[in-house]
Amino acid sequence: MLHIFYGDMQEAVYDPATYFNNQIQDAWITDSLSVEMIRDIDHSEVLGPHVIDSPVLGGISPRELSGGVKTLILINQVSSRIFNASACGDNCAKWLLKIANDKDVTINLRHIMDFGDDEFTIHILNTNTVVHRMSELVMIASDFVR
Amino acid sequence: MKGKYRVVVQNASVKFDFTIRRNITILKGDSATGKTTLVEMVREHYERGDDSGVEIVCDKQCVSLSGRDWKILLNAYKDSIVFIDEGNDFVLGDDFARMVEHSDNYYVIVTREGLPNLPYSTEEIYGIRMSGKYGGLKPVYNEFYRIYGSYELDGLIIPDIVVVEDTNSGYEFYQGISDKSYTQVISAGGKTKIQQIVKSLPDDNVLIIADGAAFGAEIGRVMSILKHRKHTWIYLPESFEWIILKSGRIDGKAVEDILNHPEDYIESSQYFSWEQFFTHLLIQQTVDTYLHYRKAKLNQVYLSESFERDILAVMEHIHLTK
Numbered sequence: 001m002l003h004i005f006y007g008d009m010q011e012a013v014y015d016p017a018t019y020f021n022n023q024i025q026d027a028w029i030t031d032s033l034s035v036e037m038i039r040d041i042d043h044s045e046v047l048g049p050h051v052i053d054s055p056v057l058g059g060i061s062p063r064e065l066s067g068g069v070k071t072l073i074l075i076n077q078v079s080s081r082i083f084n085a086s087a088c089g090d091n092c093a094k095w096l097l098k099i100a101n102d103k104d105v106t107i108n109l110r111h112i113m114d115f116g117d118d119e120f121t122i123h124i125l126n127t128n129t130v131v132h133r134m135s136e137l138v139m140i141a142s143d144f145v146r
Numbered sequence: 147m148k149g150k151y152r153v154v155v156q157n158a159s160v161k162f163d164f165t166i167r168r169n170i171t172i173l174k175g176d177s178a179t180g181k182t183t184l185v186e187m188v189r190e191h192y193e194r195g196d197d198s199g200v201e202i203v204c205d206k207q208c209v210s211l212s213g214r215d216w217k218i219l220l221n222a223y224k225d226s227i228v229f230i231d232e233g234n235d236f237v238l239g240d241d242f243a244r245m246v247e248h249s250d251n252y253y254v255i256v257t258r259e260g261l262p263n264l265p266y267s268t269e270e271i272y273g274i275r276m277s278g279k280y281g282g283l284k285p286v287y288n289e290f291y292r293i294y295g296s297y298e299l300d301g302l303i304i305p306d307i308v309v310v311e312d313t314n315s316g317y318e319f320y321q322g323i324s325d326k327s328y329t330q331v332i333s334a335g336g337k338t339k340i341q342q343i344v345k346s347l348p349d350d351n352v353l354i355i356a357d358g359a360a361f362g363a364e365i366g367r368v369m370s371i372l373k374h375r376k377h378t379w380i381y382l383p384e385s386f387e388w389i390i391l392k393s394g395r396i397d398g399k400a401v402e403d404i405l406n407h408p409e410d411y412i413e414s415s416q417y418f419s420w421e422q423f424f425t426h427l428l429i430q431q432t433v434d435t436y437l438h439y440r441k442a443k444l445n446q447v448y449l450s451e452s453f454e455r456d457i458l459a460v461m462e463h464i465h466l467t468k
Contacts, residue, residue: 015233068177146260
């Protein structure tokens with residue numbers, strides 16, 4: 001299940017992109033879910049652990065991936081830390097739900113991410129509430145973030 | 147700084163072309179649209195000039211700001227456009243807000259969080275998208291688009307309840323409309339409380355009126371709430387004072403010129419937001435006349451029948467009187 005703490009969270013990594021750049025491991029990039037996320041969000045193809053083919057930038061290193069994809073990879077790979085997922089745009093929302101499909105994942109959000117029109121299961125830690133639609137989520141999250 | 151500035155930033159792969167016209171511009175939106183790439187290119191050009199391979203065309207110096215020494219760096223930047231990428235949490239703090247308030251720089255800030263200490267406009271919140279103009283060509287051409295610009299009132303709104311941000315003159319005006327069609331006007335007591343008030347009301351012909359010039363930090367969550375309500379709307383003029391100025395009842399070609407191109411008159415180091423400027427302008431234009439405007443207490447002349455009619459005429463698509 002996806003667990004979300006909305007608002008300021010001292011223990012969360014505020015700048016996941018920098019954390020990623022300094023902690024990156026080869027296996028994170030070639031992981032099948034990472035390959036899918038990089039293809040969907042960055043429209044880029046993983047050629048190997050050190051090279052990614054971007055249609056705009058050409059051959060790039062993992063350090064040049066988008067902040068959103070870096071954060072998604074960290075959330076999937078590093079369970080010991082909580083990351084600020086407001087580094088992710090709405091186009092990352094479905095991947096957060098997918099990562100949390102078969103394991104417990106906790107993230108910090110500092111804005112209202114749109115998880116789409118379909119039903120989902122999200123546990124809001126601030127109020128210990130489980131919600132299934134954006135209309136329910138917004139009513140709670142808007143008390144904690146702008 | 148005042149005025150609007152076209153900024154073109156490009157290298158062999160990518161080109162950004164946009165115009166900045168207020169002291170604070172926010173970039174947000176989907177991941178992988180080029181926000182960080184833009185700030186990084188500005189940084190590289192500032193460090194190494196044309197030898198960086200980045201070309202910047204702008205009448206003002208473009209710089210980037212990050213890291214622990216941001217205060218020292220910012221003190222050194224004058225008359226510049228300052229780009230700040232996400233991940234720099236100093237943008238949330240009081241110190242940063244104080245420095246922006248009296249700054250002659252313009253700021254372009256990448257963040258999805260609302261920044262409550264900064265009075266930025268709902269109109270100056272942008273995403274970046276690839277332009278179709280030069281499809282398939284390199285460099286890939288990117289442009290800004292207004293995230294909330296597409297939200298416009300559709301049809302005629304005749305509200306039963308009006309929620310206003312103001313507690314002072316603006317509230318008194320809507321409260322005092324003589325022949326009003328709505329049954330209730332509620333003062334939220336400040337922009338941060340609007341979302342709570344709206345959530346407590348039924349979704350039944352509710353109109354929110356807020357000062358768009360300084361509502362940027364709130365617009366994200368309020369629009370998220372409105373997305374799930376069919377009969378609640380929001381109207382975002384620059385400010386109540388802007389509506390009065392726009393009504394044509396304040397004489398002078400100077401006012402008309404200013405309203406047509408406010409960016410050419412509003413000095414960023416003097417006015418934190420355009421809202422402050424329009425209040426100052428209205429007070430200045432009406433001082434020692436029967437129209438004397440005070441923010442704290444509404445001059446009753448603005449509730450006279452003809453004034454009321456002209457002020458309300460500015461509010462397109464909204465019908466507040468019977």
